Amino acid sequence: MDNTINDWRDLAACRDSDPELFFPVSEVGPGARQVADAKAVCARCPVRSQCLDYAIDNRLTDGIFGGTTEAERRQLARRRHADRHVA
Template identity: 70%
Template sequence: MPDFDDWRQGAACRDQDPELFFPLTEMGPGARQTARAKAVCARCPVRAECLEYALDHGLDHGIFGGTTETERRELRRVRTSRRAA
């Protein structure tokens, strides 16, 4: 997998306002902001690399790889339980 600086160059979010990817909440206005951020991620050619980076580095805040903090926590929980099995 390429290092962070390599894949980041192709990210769809590169020219977006970074604030878009850090909603204060997943409810109300934050839900609309989350949906807009995820729409950018949906068309991103390096979405998988971004998600892996977020999971590998424990990024707990913001939208990364098209996932919210809550979704990444669940992905980490599933990964951990699979490794334990």
């Protein structure tokens, strides 16, 4: 695996967290609390932007990455795509 990717992952705030926290069944109801808890971990992460870029670049559809849900990443990806075409 690419050492650059390993480097940012080694610094991730979620590294010692239960991975299941970042894969809520739903974003509503009881899952909303899990999403909030996962995002709280991301909020204190020094490599949050690298994580988010990785998730968008690799079109990850499940889980919380870089403090975003799949729906939020989809919206960001659309904006990035539109910005590239405007520039």
